[in-house]
Amino acid sequence: VPDEASEERRLNLLPRTPARPWDELVRARDYMQALDRLS
Incomplete structure (x- = not known):
């Protein structure tokens, strides 16, 4: 039984x-912005 x-x-x-x-x-804007921040 979990705590x-x-x-x-x-x-x-x-x-x-x-x-x-x-x-x-x-295609979502927030997803595309997150990808840009990774590079």
């Missing part, structure tokens, strides 16, 4: 919204 505090932290890290479809994600 309650640990389980709460784990659940808080999970996304609150569904993931974007891949084709939409790779």
Whole structure:
């Protein structure tokens, strides 16, 4: 049985919204800006 505090932290890290479809994600402005910052 996981520790309650640990389980709460784990659940808080999970996304609150569904993931974007891949084709939409790779065209998203915020995604493109993040890629630019990596280079």
